[in-house]
Amino acid sequence: MLPDALGDPTLLHPECAAISIPADDPFYSRFNQTCMEFIRSAPAPRCLFGPREQMNEKTAYIDGSQVYGIDDEMMNSLRTMDDGLLIAQMTNEGEELLPANTDLTNECNKAEQASMNQFCFRAGDRRVNEQVLLVLFHTVWARHHNHLASRLKNINPSWNDEELFQEARRIVGAQLQHVTYNEYLPPIFGENIIKDSKLKPLKNKKRKNFYIPDKSAAISAEFATAAFRFGHSQIAGHMERVDDFGDISSTETSSVFMNPFVVYMKGAVPQLTRGEVRQSAGDVDPFFTPQVAGKLFKGMNMFGLDLMSLNIQRGRDHGIASYTALRASCDLSSIHDFPDLSGIMDEDVIEILEDVYSHVDDIDLFVGGLAEHPVEGGVVGPTFACILLDQFLRLKVGDRYWYETNDKDTRFKKEQVKEIRKTTLAGIMCEVIPELTEIQAEPLKVASLENPVVSCSSFQELDLSHWKE
Known part of the structure; x- marks a missing residue:
């Protein structure tokens, strides 16, 4: 500029x-x-005067769109159109990776890597290459789809490509929903909120009509622009890899942004997975690692972007209300002056906020939300918990295809939903990364006495006999 x-x-x-x-x-x-540099979000087309409204490019629903895309054109570009499979590239070592994005104008691709036939990746979400662990997670679910499709073909050899693809896709979407609500959300909210809000999945064969037609599952601006970005403060300053012998190596986090080529190295997928599940996330607070606070997307430069500044500016770009306004809308204790924040945040943080902001009502939602003490048993403060809870409840009751529904037009059979409820993230990771051999029961939590490392043989695959026709 x-x-x-x-x-x-x-x-x-x-x-x-x-x-x-x-x-x-x-x-x-x-x-x-x-x-x-900061570019404003694209405005939604409208014919009325008034505040600017932004567009959501992705689907709101937990429907596997990160695997399959958001429209038929993208989805079809990821399919082989044979046996229900997604396109994959196979390395010389026989490892299954995401399809290559061979467009050399793509900002992620590099001429030196392209000369070795190594390209950035394609997936249902174009952001797949933003950091290498995101590539890893996309790889896990794409492999899982193909594994399901192959097993369904063995059980139902008469099924055509479309039948195999759509049923595998349907199962993947259901398992994503189950893992999200059974494993991902409880550590965020704590068991009390999970229990009171009835977010936990049902048991065994139970099904229920959760769907409320007038409840929109649309993503709120406060969720997307502030509350769901809480994880940015948890980013570690380094990324670990663990080899087959347990030896640990690490690299600076800033080096893995838009640089996914390590995935092509032999054994990289299991090594990255072992490293990812052993690392502990940071606390949710207003403090960011320098790897994203000044070095985000730096490439070969000495400096990059500052993620916290971008998030604050994005909130202002989207016109979301202040921290105190959102806290009030959540029926939490009123804040009229900086001393009212005492007990809600650390005193040294309050002093910094008072130094930075002219009035307590000026505090940006992202900043204030991060600064709150966490709810009991959870990782986020009460304001972010309120916004997140509202969204995840609506994602469930606003989805007519929710996997636990008893709607006769969209439901799974009783035995099928019972099988889906046996899904664990650990089981899926063991299924598609056979080199792992062992993993903790809940990979989203670090290993401990309560969350022991167990053999992959202890996890059962989905019993697809209940899908036999």
């Missing part, structure tokens, strides 16, 4: 909301940076 543009708003493009960097910034001043 031209320096003159900072002082003259008329020189700025209307879709640019660049972030000014103080001349004495402790990090960026070393590189003479006074401006951080």
Whole structure:
């Protein structure tokens, strides 16, 4: 950006909301940076005057769209159109990876890697290459789809490609829903909120009509722009890999952004998986690792973007209400002045907020939400818990195809839903990464006495005999 543009708003493009960097910034001043690029979210087309509204590109539902895409064009581009399978590339060692994105104009691809026939990856979500562990998770679920499709063909040899694909896709979507609500959400909210809100999956063969037609599953701006970004503060400063002998190596987190080529190395998938499940996430708080606070997407440069600044600016771009306004809408204790934050946040954090913001009502939702003490047994504070709970409840009751439904038009058979409820993330990871041999029972939590490492042979595959026709 031209320096003159900072002082003259008329020189700025209307879709640019660049972030000014103080001349004495402790990090960026070393590189003479006074401006951080920021492009506004695309506005939704509308014919009425009023506040700008942004578009959601992805589907709201937990439907496996990260595996299959959001429309038929993308989905079909990921299919082999044979035996219900997704396209995969096989390495020389016989390892199954996501399909390659051979477009050399793609910002992720690099000429040196392309010369070795190594390209960035394609998946149902175009952000797949943003960081290597995201590639890993996409790989797990794409492999799982193909494993399911192959097993369904063995059980129902008369099924055609479309039948195999759609049923495998249907099962994957159901398992994603189950893992999300059974394994991912409880540590975020704590058992009390999970129990009171009835978020936990039903038991055995039970089915229920959760669907409420007038409840929208649409993603709220507060959820997408602030609350669900809580995990950004948990990002570790390094990424670990564990080899077959248990030896650990690590690399700086900033080196894995838009740089997924390590996945092509022999044994990288199991090594990255072992490293990922053994690392503990950081606390949810206003403190970020320097690997994303100044070095995000830095590539070969000495500096990059600051994730916290981007999140704050995105909240302002989307026009979401302040921290105190959202806290009030959640029927939490009212905040009228900075001293009212005492007991809600650490005192040293309150002092910093008072120094930065002119009034307590100016505190950005993202900042205030991160600063709160966590709810009992959970990792987020009460304001973020309120926003997250609202969204995950609506994702369930606003989905006519929710896997536990008893709707005769969309339901699974009783024995099928019982099998789906046996799904564990550990079981799926063991199924598609046979080199693992062992993993803790709940991979989203670190191993402990309560969460022991067990043999992969202890996890049973989905019994697909209940899908035999």
